Amino acid sequence: MGIRQVNEPEEDTAQTVHAAAERYRNWGRWGPDDQRGTLNFITPDKVLEAASLVRRGDVVSLALPFDATGPQTGELGRVNPLHTMTFTGTDAAAGVQDFLPHGFGAADDTITMPLQCGTQWDGLSHIFDRGRMWNGYPATDVTGLDGARRNGIEQVADGFVSRGVLLDLARHCGLSSLDPGFAITERLLLECIDAQGESARIGRGDIVLVRTGFLGARRRDGWGDYAGGDAPGLSFDTADWLYRTEIAAIATDTWGVEVRPNELADSFQPLHQVMVPNMGLFVGEIFALDDLAARCAGDGVYDFLFVAPPLPVTGAVGSPANPQAIR
Amino acid sequence: MGIRQVNEPEEDTAQTVHAAAERYRNWGRWGPDDQRGTLNFITPDKVLEAASLVRRGDVVSLALPFDATGPQTGELGRVNPLHTMTFTGTDAAAGVQDFLPHGFGAADDTITMPLQCGTQWDGLSHIFDRGRMWNGYPATDVTGLDGARRNGIEQVADGFVSRGVLLDLARHCGLSSLDPGFAITERLLLECIDAQGESARIGRGDIVLVRTGFLGARRRDGWGDYAGGDAPGLSFDTADWLYRTEIAAIATDTWGVEVRPNELADSFQPLHQVMVPNMGLFVGEIFALDDLAARCAGDGVYDFLFVAPPLPVTGAVGSPANPQAIR
Amino acid sequence: MGIRQVNEPEEDTAQTVHAAAERYRNWGRWGPDDQRGTLNFITPDKVLEAASLVRRGDVVSLALPFDATGPQTGELGRVNPLHTMTFTGTDAAAGVQDFLPHGFGAADDTITMPLQCGTQWDGLSHIFDRGRMWNGYPATDVTGLDGARRNGIEQVADGFVSRGVLLDLARHCGLSSLDPGFAITERLLLECIDAQGESARIGRGDIVLVRTGFLGARRRDGWGDYAGGDAPGLSFDTADWLYRTEIAAIATDTWGVEVRPNELADSFQPLHQVMVPNMGLFVGEIFALDDLAARCAGDGVYDFLFVAPPLPVTGAVGSPANPQAIR
């Protein structure tokens, strides 16, 4: 790879990140108007292949519950969901809905939430590299007034149906959770794939779920700085693998996919800067993978039909999701 | 059926609704602690059957975009989604994110929305019948403080994967849209199923999508009173069919599934009162079915793998969804 | 004045607006770090004078109720307030608060609202002129991430206490409401002041409330396009008067203070562009003035102690208010 991994002077970091950005850039690959990025790798044949992976009829939800017990701390405006009732069953019981006839009662509710506060997809308008986002569109296409005029999450409302593959790095390493700062390198990914066997081979259009165990550990022990703090995650050196495998998306059970602290000196989420605006790769975060992992370990089958539709909020730069692994 | 359909005096309406409520009540059918209702009809075998229906690898999203152009008017607290940016690409371009290194920029966003303002599932805690909800739990289990302590939508985070069947009533009737007040009776449903053929037969655990054409018509011509007003929809007389077919869920492209004005004198959504709290049947509303309908009409195949996960908002009485029909 | 009032070609409009902007610009007048603008005209002596105007002990609220019946239509993200309960009296009555001892019960609530959806103050960060806001700060100081880093409404948390003067233009013209498109010129303001007498003379530091009657008319007859549509209001030719009188703030009972359609060809709120970023003048909108007007007409006294604190939301570009006229 030639990418030096640690403690480079800042100037070299910029050079390293920008070099990788150019090397792995897919702009124009699907035409000048494309807003779907690597989801283009998912073909009808891929969907057919994915559907064929349903062997047991098991469905597993990979979403953390959306509620006040979530990991957010308010940092950068990311709070946990605020769910309030518009009317309630207690209203009905109190007789204040008596304008409704013959014993009919109803409850209704409302939510306020950052779109990326829980289990979620980054949209291709979420990250910029030197003023540009996916396919070369200017960052100024993401405005307060309209949100994302390009690369909004609504562009991929039907995009997240494919073969899913779980890479259970925590189990592969014999740990309940990898530690903060643990960098998952390409070499380790390949070893894990080998160890998991045929059902874990990775191909074009796949959606890869990387389990570090970190979400489960922090959910049990207290979130602390789970959202935004140090975490295990992908090494910057996986950029080449992410690119050449032509996967459609990658997701982890951490807040930010990448190892934190980041490996390059004076850097912030450098792999994001390569993946999202340049590669056009969709990134999923805060996926709850423990239940799925237990089932995969149980029968040794690591691939499945994966369906994880975003909410098509027009102009949104990301979306909550309730991903379904169907085995 | 024995259910009289129109213009009964109010007392008879109550009697009619309550009689149907008792006749079609499934309380206790899946144990005293059940919170999944008719989704229990979806077995692993049903999921396997559903997966086998993917023949082309086509994916169709059935969600209306979630944005300010939606159908809500503010009535009963139901407004359209309010999407605001927490930080923007214009921020990045203006240099106000320069604390981020080497050209990294980011955008983030937040939403406030009634959970049932767009394409959505009613939860089993959304409707009460004389102070009770699904499985006999008291309405007072749905509180301002906690939302739904029972029958919250998070209970069915993995529940909406099954065989889907589109019943295209508008096309069957040779209309672009059925008119407000048009009641879809059991007889008409059966005729439509017959006309659509083998792929439209309905069985246990299926999720049935009924297209009236009304969403498409109003989306083109102006929403008007689409949300909450008169609409085509299911006749109260379909309760028996909904019950005996043992379907898992029913959804339409209208705001409230039932024909409006309701057929029974002095009634309000009487079929809901039977379906949701008594039958435990999941109800979907504001589904965008026109694209799917065109494809089904194109190849004459009306069933498909259907995956429509709710957002598991803890204690929520409903949820937005982006349902996926995978053909 | 030399300001031509109507139907100029676009180029001349820009020239006219920019000339007025420069002529009436107060940048630097209170030092390079000032963020209070014309509120600096309110001195302790002015506050003493204002307090001396309380003659009857009458208090009049000038706020429209904040609720779903307000004038907003959703245009540009401006919706009416969405008020939801977090817990309710019906909860208490239903016994779901029984963890609280000896009959204690409580209700709590939450609001989502655009800060300028009802009775409100524009902050000095609300309007920009060619990339600059009040005192020359760049528009880029108002970001998605932080809101207004300069000129936020929290800078003037103690600024809105002064002598208030009602100019009842509707009554002066013998109308219940001025019509949309009616331009209130400097000449008409001066005539109204003369007619109202000594208590209506305007001096440095005063806060001037201009009543058109339009809010009351639309509140009675249906809001229609009250928020954002055509309206009576100040002529662009009042800029000189607003400047040379050295008033601290101006407010009206319309959504945008200025006459709409604007008088200058191809213009949008040109007086705002002069008043807010250049003059540093605070502007109040959607003030409910009818009750106050009736009292002033009753005793012929048009000045009073005026106290209208904003909510000091850090970084906000405006704020709702409940202004108090104390007579």
Place this chain on the structure above:
Amino acid sequence: MGIRQVNEPEEDTAQTVHAAAERYRNWGRWGPDDQRGTLNFITPDKVLEAASLVRRGDVVSLALPFDATGPQTGELGRVNPLHTMTFTGTDAAAGVQDFLPHGFGAADDTITMPLQCGTQWDGLSHIFDRGRMWNGYPATDVTGLDGARRNGIEQVADGFVSRGVLLDLARHCGLSSLDPGFAITERLLLECIDAQGESARIGRGDIVLVRTGFLGARRRDGWGDYAGGDAPGLSFDTADWLYRTEIAAIATDTWGVEVRPNELADSFQPLHQVMVPNMGLFVGEIFALDDLAARCAGDGVYDFLFVAPPLPVTGAVGSPANPQAIR
């Protein structure tokens, strides 16, 4: 008083609270339809007296800034304000507002906040005593659907103008802050009034501000459990004084006015249960009193004109406020 202060068995606590509730109940005092409670003590003469207290022309804001740095932790749905921009100065600078002519630009914003998350008034619909609120209205008049149908904060939009008196208990005790658990008894209040002199005498219709120093201390040192935790505050034994002085409102610089832990065994905010639903007394919380206290100590004058209008949110059970002390 005869009220035993500590460690009573639970049964006696109920008896004690209920006895005080009955002794200090003002229901019906201002007619069966009253919704203003003790604000009725503020007469026009009182307002005139209050206005006469402006001696220097100083204005002091008593509001904590409303932002993410506030004291809330999310407990019981109380989060800090979430302020987001609808459009920004960076939008204007990026040219995305170029549909606006001649260099006009604008920013706009939105807030989501619990109405009692910061400096605030409890409404008379906020607290219930055995199913009743102020003036005997049933708790069931506070619903999810409508909020407070009675005793909503909008009923007192013009109610908070009176003589204010600061009682600086912290300074009186020679401390920067009283400690959590410190009970301010009637005796201590009277001593403090005596020590502060003539300007601190308390009379009918006054609004009393009690400074413990606790807000300032926690703001400096970290909020910790400021919101909802242990705190200095009024002893339950002050109920008689609060009643017989006929004050219009009482406010403190703590989250809950009362000493915490509460003095009575197994009790929760027993003084609230007496003050709000029974006495009809308005209670203010999280007032920032340090700046005012320094000024009062500076000139030895503890009374002032006090104007603290709530936002008249229809049906709200409380309201944020930016109280103004005008000296």
